[in-house]
């Protein structure tokens with residue numbers, strides 16, 4: 001019963017933030033290795049979100065895949081679950097209709113570069129070109145521009161975060177749950193890792209280009225739902241962000257793992273990680 005109330009709260013907060021349009025000035029919290037960050041940085045980069053209620057964002061990278069992404073969209077539609085796709089520009093140009101479908105069905109689309117290079121080791125001009133081409137491809141596929149960006153491998157420098165945010169208006173989205181599905185460990189391992197690590201406010205990384213990931217999703221999503229988690233897009237999750245309590249206090253989360261103070265995630269930034 002308690003958890004049902006939390007779930008209601010999560011939805012209520014979402015409705016409230018939609019109604020009143022909490023903007024980028026909303027205080028945000030993003031745990032990172034370095035501990036406290038400057039307010040400007042908190043508004044730009046997210047590994048997870050400190051939100052009221054057990055909402056989480058599932059994210060799928062590196063697609064769209066001609067076969068696997070439609071399969072994923074089918075099973076998300078059955079469950080009325082909205083997720084966020086970080087797409088590769090090359091793939092968008094090849095399958096714009098899949099991106100259009102995902103957007104039409106309520107999912108969020110983010111920029112994940114044109115060809116998946118390592119931004120942390122590139123010139124500004126090359127990064128700019130990767131982002132611009134992909135931004136254009138997404139806009140022509142779904143009619144509007146993305147507002148989120150995830151750097152390939154989570155690799156991005158602090159300086160890049162700022163100029164990319166200033167120039168493109170993007171928020172930089174990393175993650176706090178990584179099932180290492182790109183290593184193709186099998187659906188059961190992918191599911192178990194996600195179930196073990198996901199907490200309220202989590203941003204879960206995975207890839208819609210690996211068959212095992214798609215195979216893992218029905219039971220993973222059902223189990224997350226059974227634990228009381230509510231699925232929202234990354235931008236919805238960010239809109240629900242609340243200031244971090246200054247003193248550690250129990251976090252709502254039902255029977256999901258709780259943490260008084262969010263522990264640092266595997267923090268892929270700024271060093272390159274094989275994931276992402």
Ligand SMILES: [Zn+2]
Pocket residue numbers: 061062112116152153275276
């Ligand atoms: Zn990627």
